[in-house]
Amino acid sequence: MTRGSGSDRGSDSRRGFLAGVATAGAAAVAGCSALPFTGDEERREQPVSLPSDAVGSIEWPASPFPATVPASLADAHETRARGMLADVPADPDVPNAAVATAIGDDREQAMRRVDAEIADEWPVDALSAWRRRREDAAEVRGAYRAATGTDDGADLAAQRRAVRDDRGALASGIEYRGESAVEAVLAYEPVESLLAECARNVRPRVTYPADPVAEPFRAGEAVARVERSRAAVADAAGLREAYLDGRDGAAPRWASLVAAADGLRGSVSRTRSTVRERTGGEEPLGDEDLSGTVAQELVAVAELGIGSTVEDVERAIDAGDHATAAVEAGTALAESEAYRTAINEIRDGEHRDVPTEASVRSTAERARATVSEVVDADDPLATRLVRPGLEIVGYVDDRIDEGYGSARRSQAELAYADLYASAVPAAAAFVRERLE
Template sequence: MTDSSSPRRRFLAGIASAGAAATAGCSGLPFGDGQEPRADPVSLPSDAIGPTDRPASPFPATVPGALADAHETRTRGLLDAVPTEPSLPNEAVATEIGADRERALGRARADIPDRWSIDILAAWRRRRGDAATVRGAYRAATGVDDGSDLVARRREIRDDSAALAGDLEYRAGSVEEAVVAYEPVESLLAECARHVRPRVRYPDDPISDPFRAGEAVGGVERGRATAADAAGLRSAFLAEGDSASPQWGTLIAAAEELRGSVSRTHSAVRERVGGAGDDSSSGGDLSGTVAQELLTASERRVESAVEEVEEAADAGEPATATVEAGVALAAIDALRAANAEIGEGRYREAPTESSVRSAAERARSGVDTAVDGADPLATRLVRPAFETLELLDDRVEEGYAPPRQVTAELAFVALYASAVPRATAFVRERLD
């Protein structure tokens, strides 16, 4: 670590200054493209997609239940410190704080969907942040100025995060195990950096702007919770690992190689595949078709995935960069396949309830095939696919799912899932 511009040094410096470039840690496939869709000839029943069975979590250790318990205890303690009916000089503020408390309490009491333990922790961090926001607003409204304390807490969280980042070493039984073990830790450290960065400034006169004060307090509380989860996951993994040794050198080399592979593959495919509006590559006018939606969705996902690789690599997050490289390669392969199938005349028919159900079944089957054998690396790479299925199921059930977009999303999931085994093998070869 002699070169001050090395990715690891940039990563440590970024954590210390709360300015590390952030990645989501989970490269999801967003629904829709932000544009108003044309009217569809068919509406979908709420069960058109159906539930998706998640594979086992790829994290190679048991996530301690104590982490979620700590969040729940802290959440309830924060809300208990706020009266059910606050007595404040400003009645409007008192009413809003009381309503915010009830909403936060309702979320704290609600069941969390059956997800991976890491995702359950994320849900509790959001609840904890909401509770701290309410308490911070209440304290500000009562004349308590938490500004100085907030500065000290930010500094403490940054110092703790920097110490953890500097001590990672990526100890594991293999480079591949290091990827699936430390990718969530890196993501949590990057998330922590975002929360403790003073995006919302604590007001000089908190009693005049209690809700901004509460928002600032809530952000720091989530930073504190996120740092605790990062440390907890790392400790849990090391406690269960056998024959662990530092994997940093090999991992950073593999991540850089994969970054180059993604860049070259992306450039080559972009030259061969025209845009969503390029009739020459897609075989005619695609306006208003599933094919047009599929190309748009595929191109958007590729661009997003490639950007995630670059951001993770620049931030000195080799495990995240490795995972995102696999996601990007699978997405590029899916775009290439989508373009070829559209060129052959597919995806031109208007969707029906039956065709949507069939597309959902193909997508689920593709996900199941991709993770056959409980391969942790493949499971992590296929995560964007089953998260899209979960999102689509929610959107259809809520009635906010245009059938053409749904069909295109499902088609992309199937193509992406079919590309995951190849992407997994490619990534694994670079890690060996």
């Protein structure tokens, strides 16, 4: 919908990793330079038809957030979004016919999104979906008001200052109060994510135009970013309040989280270096020709997982997001172990066959079973850490259902989800020991 410069639509989930998985090619993997590619020629997998039920859906577990997310938070977003769209007529009376048509189309699209069902993941994800819908509605309304001669520049500047003040007050008051350090991590990680989302969107990266009539869509985008930041800080305050409500035994866990995050940073860095060293550095499989096999894609997926492990933890600590750093560290440790296991299994001759429908089905069954075992252990921290496995299985299932999932890539991603989930319990236990 956005015209002009792009709009930041950050997410709590690791969808960046999934997007990388979707486009990962084996030619980009260290050690694959010996594959038989010449010039611009690229070996492409022949289309393989997989039935829509080849993977099967996976049920999301109860949210690891240690409190009930108030329905009022989502209700507020919906009310606000519908109210803003109601301010825009279906057939906008705008002098510029092309602008009028575009605003009308955007309004219709935003209405469809508001009316659409939200995926059954976790309540914090539902809030994220509603913030995006609210942002879309604000963009339409902002563009309409600009196109019809209303200059919202001064009001928007005042709103931006107010949001910054609200965010600063909330961030400065976080002491990681909780009944345990582990519970504090699970409670404050989404709060930190929301405060980061607010900070990204409240920056005037897209400025309100001096002549809004001439640039209505830029005006709409500027309005939308501030609206998104308002929504994010409101959700952050709401989640924090929901968690602390009635918890008389909650005590500040700041010192525990800061110390644990710093120690985990070192553990992640050492683990990554050790795994790289023991698996052969940047070229773990040397000159082996894995073309056409699941192993080729599995190496690419595993490389994506381990590639940014240290940076993710460092980024969180540098931002002062110590709960996020603990979660990222646990994820990074599981990713490193998944990578190590993947390389060793390939060296032992596994994952080298050309995939079939039967092999995709069996790999999917193993991945779902391994993820379910983690969830069934009733460990909220492990449940939070296993999220990438849940997302990968669901992502592959959706892609196949939509008719464009290749057997080789799908099986590789599912194999990685299995390996990653297998590593989660130990990673969760390690993080917990550092927190307690």
